[in-house]
Amino acid sequence: xxxxxxxxxxxxxxxxxxxxxxxxxxxxxxxxxxxxxxxxxxxxxxxxxxxxxxxxxxxxxxxxxxxxxxxxxxxxxxxxxxxxxxxxxxxxxxxxxxxxxxxxxxxxxxxxxxxxxxxxxxxxxxxxxxxxxxxxxxxxxxxxxxxxxxxxxxxxxxxxxxxxxxxxxxxxxxxxxxxxxxxxxxxxxxxxxxxxxxxxxxxxxxxxxxxxxxxxxxxxxxxxxxxxxxxxxxxxxxxxxxxxxxxxxxxxxxxxxxxxxxxxxxxxxxxxxxxxxxxxxxxxxxxxx
Numbered sequence: 149x150x151x152x153x154x155x156x157x158x159x160x161x162x163x164x165x166x167x168x169x170x171x172x173x174x175x176x177x178x179x180x181x182x183x184x185x186x187x188x189x190x191x192x193x194x195x196x197x198x199x200x201x202x203x204x205x206x207x208x209x210x211x212x213x214x215x216x217x218x219x220x221x222x223x224x225x226x227x228x229x230x231x232x233x234x235x236x237x238x239x240x241x242x243x244x245x246x247x248x249x250x251x252x253x254x255x256x257x258x259x260x261x262x263x264x265x266x267x268x269x270x271x272x273x274x275x276x277x278x279x280x281x282x283x284x285x286x287x288x289x290x291x292x293x294x295x296x297x298x299x300x301x302x303x304x305x306x307x308x309x310x311x312x313x314x315x316x317x318x319x320x321x322x323x324x325x326x327x328x329x330x331x332x333x334x335x336x337x338x339x340x341x342x343x344x345x346x347x348x349x350x351x352x353x354x355x356x357x358x359x360x361x362x363x364x365x366x367x368x369x370x371x372x373x374x375x376x377x378x379x380x381x382x383x384x385x386x387x388x389x390x391x392x393x394x395x396x397x398x399x400x401x402x403x404x405x406x407x408x409x410x411x412x413x414x415x416x417x418x419x420x421x422x423x424x425x426x427x428x429x430x431x432x433x434x435x436x437x
Contacts, residue, residue: 158403160367168225168400175229175431181236182434190329192356193436196429198230199398200252202335202358205434206328209241209299213324213335213358215261216254221399227406228398231432234260242296243267246337247321248276248312251399255280268294268301270310270320290322291351300327304348306339308372325352331437334386336360338395340371341378349386356437357388361413362396365403376413380420390437391417391426 184205187193193205197215204211217234219226240261245253247270255276258267262281269277274285286294288303295301302325310321323337325348334354348354359382364375373395374382383391396409410428417423429435 158367160403163403164367164400165223168227169223171225171227171400173227173229177229178232178236178432182232182432184238184434185436187436190331191436192328192331192333193434194333194356194358194392194429195434196231196392196394196431198226198228198431200246200337200360200395201230202394203232203237203434204326204333204335205238206299206331208297209328210238211242211244211299211326212237212240212261213244214246214252214337215243215257216251217257217260218250218254221250224399224401226398227400228431231430237261239263241265242299242301243282244301244324244326244335245269245273245277246306246323246335247308247310248273248316248319249310249338250312251401252338253277253312258282266296268303268324270303270322272310272316272319276312287320288322289320298328301325302327302352304334304352305342305344306337307342307344308338308340323348325354331355334358334388336382338363338373339382341374341382345382345385349388354386354388356390356392357383357386358392358394359383360395361393361409362404363402364409367402376409377416379413380416380422383422383425384420389425391422392429393426 187207195203202213264283266284267282304323310319
């Protein structure tokens, strides 16, 4: 990881908040819905909405992961358009929330999505979503499993934290393994690197891994998110076949330049000999796997 010269002082407001505040939003406002493909058998379609938000489709279900259309997270401005508008979504059968942080659990977005479908959240997070319009709220602990039709959802460990506010002490966090007819998609959520990736790989055998690659140059200096090189290591520990990066380019949250994470990821993947396994998605464009 590049080192910062000792003489270079850091100021979060002037180096992170203000540049994002005055930056022109990148991308384009989506005017028409994506062209959702017709899926057969065990095909899976992934559409990156932005940040950690995905639409995950099987032949029979539409799943939303950490849906967030917010233009602001407190003082942090969205610097790239979402890949689709909320009203362009298909009917949503299930919503998954990895943890209660504001960039993953956005109550305004969830309220607009809720149409009496179930939502799965970590333990201690249900009070944040109970009044938003969901039919059933399921709380899960690490390694819990929940079956819905031909889907099986497993809640997986992570090295992170789940507090919504400073006074929170009992809110869970983690990721999800989504299994459908033998296809297994692992959504990491937020995590620093930890040996748990090896255990997740050994127990659940993910094929497609949605891994965060941004927000690693943290003002606090604490390790809450994997950097791109660690994402490659996590991918190898998981034993997955396809790496799809996320959690970058949408909000300027930490000190690293907005465009740095995917560049470092591709370089690390080339050095590790797995460049052909990395698929960088464009927001709003469905990809079938």
